[in-house]
Amino acid sequence: MIYLDYAATTPMSEEALAVYVESAKTYFGNASSLHDVGTAANELLTICRKQIAQLIGGEEKGIYFTSGGTEANVLAIRSLAYAQRHKGKHIVTSSIEHASVHAVCAQLEREGFSITYVPVDRYGQVNVEALEQALTDDTILVSIQHANSEIGTIQPLKQIGELLKKKQIVFHSDCVQTFGKIPIDVKQLHVDSISIASHKIYGPKGVGAVYIHPRVPWYMSLPNTTHEGGFRPGTVNVPGIASFTTAAMEAEKKREVTQQKMSELRRYFVEQINEKQLTITVFEHPTDQLPQIIGCLVHGFEGQYVMLHCNRHGIAISTGSACQVGKQAPSKTMIAIGKEADEAKQFIRLSFGAHTTKSDVETVVSVLEQLQKERMST
Template sequence: MIYLDYAATTPMSEEALAVYVESARTYFGNASSLHDVGTAANELLTICRKQLAQLIRGEEKGIYFTSGGTEANVLAIRSLAYAHRHKGKHIITSSVEHASVHAVCAQLEQEGFTVTYVPVDRFGQVDIEALEQALTDETILVSVQHANSEIGTIQPLQQIGELLKEKQIVFHSDCVQTFGKIPIDVKQLHLDSISIASHKIYGPKGVGAVYVNPSVRWHMWLPNTTHESGFRPGTVNVPGIASFTTAALEAEKKRETVQQNITELRRYFVEQIVKKQLPITVFEHPTDQLPNIVGCLVHGFEGQYVMLHCNRHGIAISTGSACQIGKQAPSKTMIAIGKEEDEAKQFIRLSFGMHTTKSEVEAVVSALEQLQKERMSR
């Protein structure tokens, strides 16, 4: 099977897998236990916090481990919203956020908060002017993703961060799709909080983290929680976190080489689509584009049909964010950038990774070409 769905999840690297096994064998203690076995596990966690913090130019005390990106988004937004509700109850996010962000915002609306969903342009980038106009004296939190999970548009976080810093509004970003792929400097971007996940960078599933600037207040979600300084309940997954950290360090070491290769593969894919005159629209921001995510409209076919066609040819692609699959709904990102519902249902997503080859790209182009030939022969 040719795997072109790396934005959904990635296979574990050999290094991350080896560290997971060794950590599970050696550091099996509960990191909250006071005996030597627990202390050893806690010392390993401390090293992991420090290393992850360094990767994002943050502070060790601000790292809180979670079960993944979704929980990281939910805990970050809830804990920040409730910590600052004495100042107001207005939250701003974008219309193209991950489902987990929209879900927690919808829940907060039921709990008395007001949420504004700012629009995006035809490339999927947040309208800064609309965001600025949406700010009020009641605004306490803004959450804007670093890059869209369906079309890969990178958001102007530094510009947004400078605006919010001036107004002393807390700024959170879902960085799950960008961590390990493009540089993240929380200080330069003026980010108070970010969410990251392990399984997008060749680490194990079920592991993630939230970073909250230690100078920013957050509210304990579940009373009397003791783990992760009260940020998240439950015994900490020490081997998973050690493996996650290994994958993160490895991703940073290989980042420039991998991204250069993926950029070339993306360029080749687009060139082949144009050369063969296939009726496919590839979404691409002219300057702010995450190269590994290739969002497309295959005109004349629903995305689910195209995905199944590719699957029959031994190629794994998707019809959008894995968290939305099976809901028989058009891509929310396509709707947000102005596409009609029928057109939005024609969306597919290819996503390349460190193991993707030119021959695999040629194979998916061939499968898409065959799909068009079958249509013409009807």
């Protein structure tokens, strides 16, 4: 099977897997226990917290480990919104956020908060002027993703962060797709809070983290919670966190070389479909693009049909965010950038990773070419 769905999840690296096994054997204690076994686990947890904080230019005290990116988004947004509710109840986000962000915003709206969804341009980038116009005296929180999970457009976080810092509005960003791939410095970006996940960077599933700057207050979602400083209930997954930290440090070490490879593979894919004159539209921001995510429309075919066709030929691709699989509705991102519903249903996503080769690209292009030739001959 040729795997081209790395934006959904990645296989664990050998290093991350080895650390997980060793940590599970050696540091099996509950990090909250006061005996020596628990203390050893807590010391490892402290080291991991410090290393993750260093990777994002943050402070160790601001790291809270979670069960993944979705929980990280939900807990961060809820805890920040409720901590600021004495100042107002207005939240601003974008129309192309991950499903977890839209879900928690819908929940908060039912609880009395008001939500504004700012538009994006034809490349899927947030309009900063529209965002500024959406702010009111009642605005307490803005949540804008770092990069879109369907088409890979990178958002102007620094520009947004500078704006929100002047207005003293808390700024959260879903960085699940960008952590370990492009530089993230929370101080330079003026971001107060971010969400990250392990399984997007060759670490284990079921592990993630939230960073909230220590000066920013947050609200305890479940009263009397003791784990993670009260941020999240449940025994902390020390082996998973150690493995996540290993994967994160490994990703950072290889980041520049990896991104160069991803850019080359992307260029090659575009060259191939152009050379073969395939009726495929690739979405790409001229300057702010995460290269490993290729969102495109295969004209004349529904995305699910293309995905199943590729699967029959031993190629794994997707029709968008894995969190939306099974839903027949057209891609929200496609609708947000101005596509009609029928056209939006033609969307597929390819995403490259550590094991992707030029040969894999040639194979998927050949399969897509065959699909379109079959349609022309019928």
